[in-house]
Amino acid sequence: MTKRELSELRSQRWFAADDMRAFAHRQRTQQMGMRREEFMGRPVIGIINTWSEMSPCHAHLRDRAEAVKRGVWQMGGYPVELPAISVGEVMVKPTTMLYRNFLAMECEELLRCHPIDGAVLLGGCDKSTPALLMGAFSMDIPVIFCPAGPMSNGQWRGIKTGAGTHTKKYWDELRAGNITREDWVDLESRMTRSPGTCNTIGTASTMTSIVDAMGMTLSGASSIPAVDSGHSRMASACGARIVDMVWEDLKPSKILDRDSFLNGLVAYMALGGSTNAAVHLIAMAKRVGVSLTLDDMAEMAGKVPVVANVFPSGEYLMEDFYFAGGVNAMLKKLSRHLKLDRPTVNGRTLGENIADADCWNDEVIRGEDNPVVPLARGKTLEVLRGNLAPNGAVMKSSAANPKFLKHVGPAIVFDDPRTMNRTLDDPDLDITEDTVIVLRNAGPVGAPGMPEWGNLPIPKKLLKQGVRDMVRICDGRMSGTHYGTCILHVSPEAAVGGPLALVRTGDLIELDVAAATINMRVSEEELARRRAEWKPTAPIYERSFAALYQRHVSQAHEGCDFDFLTGTQPVPEPPIY
Numbered sequence: 382m383t384k385r386e387l388s389e390l391r392s393q394r395w396f397a398a399d400d401m402r403a404f405a406h407r408q409r410t411q412q413m414g415m416r417r418e419e420f421m422g423r424p425v426i427g428i429i430n431t432w433s434e435m436s437p438c439h440a441h442l443r444d445r446a447e448a449v450k451r452g453v454w455q456m457g458g459y460p461v462e463l464p465a466i467s468v469g470e471v472m473v474k475p476t477t478m479l480y481r482n483f484l485a486m487e488c489e490e491l492l493r494c495h496p497i498d499g500a501v502l503l504g505g506c507d508k509s510t511p512a513l514l515m516g517a518f519s520m521d522i523p524v525i526f527c528p529a530g531p532m533s534n535g536q537w538r539g540i541k542t543g544a545g546t547h548t549k550k551y552w553d554e555l556r557a558g559n560i561t562r563e564d565w566v567d568l569e570s571r572m573t574r575s576p577g578t579c580n581t582i583g584t585a586s587t588m589t590s591i592v593d594a595m596g597m598t599l600s601g602a603s604s605i606p607a608v609d610s611g612h613s614r615m616a617s618a619c620g621a622r623i624v625d626m627v628w629e630d631l632k633p634s635k636i637l638d639r640d641s642f643l644n645g646l647v648a649y650m651a652l653g654g655s656t657n658a659a660v661h662l663i664a665m666a667k668r669v670g671v672s673l674t675l676d677d678m679a680e681m682a683g684k685v686p687v688v689a690n691v692f693p694s695g696e697y698l699m700e701d702f703y704f705a706g707g708v709n710a711m712l713k714k715l716s717r718h719l720k721l722d723r724p725t726v727n728g729r730t731l732g733e734n735i736a737d738a739d740c741w742n743d744e745v746i747r748g749e750d751n752p753v754v755p756l757a758r759g760k761t762l763e764v765l766r767g768n769l770a771p772n773g774a775v776m777k778s779s780a781a782n783p784k785f786l787k788h789v790g791p792a793i794v795f796d797d798p799r800t801m802n803r804t805l806d807d808p809d810l811d812i813t814e815d816t817v818i819v820l821r822n823a824g825p826v827g828a829p830g831m832p833e834w835g836n837l838p839i840p841k842k843l844l845k846q847g848v849r850d851m852v853r854i855c856d857g858r859m860s861g862t863h864y865g866t867c868i869l870h871v872s873p874e875a876a877v878g879g880p881l882a883l884v885r886t887g888d889l890i891e892l893d894v895a896a897a898t899i900n901m902r903v904s905e906e907e908l909a910r911r912r913a914e915w916k917p918t919a920p921i922y923e924r925s926f927a928a929l930y931q932r933h934v935s936q937a938h939e940g941c942d943f944d945f946l947t948g949t950q951p952v953p954e955p956p957i958y
């Protein structure tokens with residue numbers, strides 16, 4: 382590996398010159414108490430930290446930034462912490478997805494406008510992973526993603542409880558009258574025991590495991606629980622390694638190609654990962670000029686069964702997955718699907734990284750010969766098309782009731798979640814488990830931000846009859862921790878005049894997962910008549926970030942990135958005068 386000269390580092394443009402500006406950069410760094418020897422002649426390592434007190438999943442990242450700094454100092458770098466918006470999944474409304482591109486922009490511009498040579502990205506709660514990496518890919522300087530790690534296992538009255546998955550489960554049980562209000566309050570303090578991301582295969586563990594398989598984390602880092610002492614050691618190792626990566630100029634464009642993304646897809650499918658990853662991966666791929674489509678994902682989902690026995694597709698939690706050997710043990714069992722020669726941030730190939738991985742619990746990390754969900758019964762991702770979704774919709778059939786995978790039923794259609802929630806709890810509502818519930822105006826432009834409204838509620842009276850799943854259709858997303866026959870990301874969305882805008886209560890909807898189709902049985906003539914009458918109903922923002930978002934966001938099957946951020950067109954380095 383040839384090492385770069387000091388003069389080739391970006392930071393030298395700020396610090397090395399013999400002029401008034403460079404004097405000010407050195408002077409102002411010393412203003413913070415740094416000795417000249419502590420920053421001159423050293424790679425400057427940015428630590429992009431998404432810690433916030435509104436982000437419980439990232440509550441430990443302040444400490445982890447200190448661990449990263451230890452590693453950077455040890456290897457002769459100069460660490461600087463740069464705070465960024467946290468996009469904590471639970472508190473941010475209307476949805477963190479509205480702010481994924483915001484954080485991507487922030488990460489890219491923080492790296493660009495400062496004298497940064499390489500960076501460690503601290504994040505993990507759902508959108509923070511794709512956001513930080515999208516920004517870093519566009520900036521294309523050496524980076525390591527340091528995943529926040531899953532929270533510790535939860536338990537309630539002897540039963541394993543997973544974040545998100547069991548919130549939804551017990552909410553349904555409360556509405557069905559099977560648990561009491563007191564039980565519900567008791568659960569609040571029991572389910573989420575520590576900092577860290579959701580301990581189920583939600584979007585967080587889906588995305589961090591995918592980017593681990595793509596080579597953007599230290600090998601196996603995504604499985605280390607947030608509060609394990611090994612997590613601090615991993616963070617310190619990120620700090621040590623990034624300094625060498627700067628000298629090696631090992632940047633994302635030298636690590637990633639289409640095969641790296643395909644390796645990510647193997648992890649995605651094997652985990653029974655979140656449908657949200659389908660949107661994020663397309664956006665990330667476009668930032669490095671890699672072609673990746675929904676059809677690539679459907680193809681991989683047809684080859685790799687769910688082998689991680691973790692909620693919501695399985696029965697264990699992320700801490701069990703870690704003790705069983707974590708993502709590396711899982712990938713080793715799936716080696717035949719992987720491109721093992723892909724490089725990773727630690728300087729070794731994926732194949733070298735997983736060669737010695739052991740599996741300590743074959744019940745938690747199954748093999749392809751004994752999957753959690755056989756491919757014949759369900760997959761991590763189905764891509765459906767038809768006259769309801771010409772550009773595609775997705776669903777996770779491995780987390781759906783198999784009896785609904787081929788289904789015809791009448792639609793009940795809602796234009797907004799408030800009316801839907803009120804109506805579905807009406808005891809006199811004319812509805813059966815065969816009805817298909819439709820919610821529209823939840824897409825990228827319509828909501829805006831494509832919120833996780835797609836796990837549409839089962840009507841209260843049906844819950845009391847024991848119904849726990851129905852066919853549901855939405856142009857929004859759903860939490861990766863949730864389950865059910867939910868058809869999501871319908872594209873084009875209703876708000877831009879997609880055919881979902883034309884469906885009416887009473888229309889027959891036909892789902893055929895084996896044929897990969899979703900259709901409404903409405904004639905072309907009738908649809909043309911309805912189209913002529915259609916008027917947009919989405920709220921249009923005149924100002925604020927939402928206004929920028931509505932004007933520039935792409936549709937779900939294109940990744941929901943902004944038109945002016947996607948692609949690989951070079952951006953000039955900032956002038957220093």
Ligand code: FES
Binds near residue numbers: 505506579
């Ligand atoms: Fe942060 Fe689930 S809420 S990872």
Ligand code: MG
Binds near residue numbers: 470862
């Ligand atoms: Mg989530």
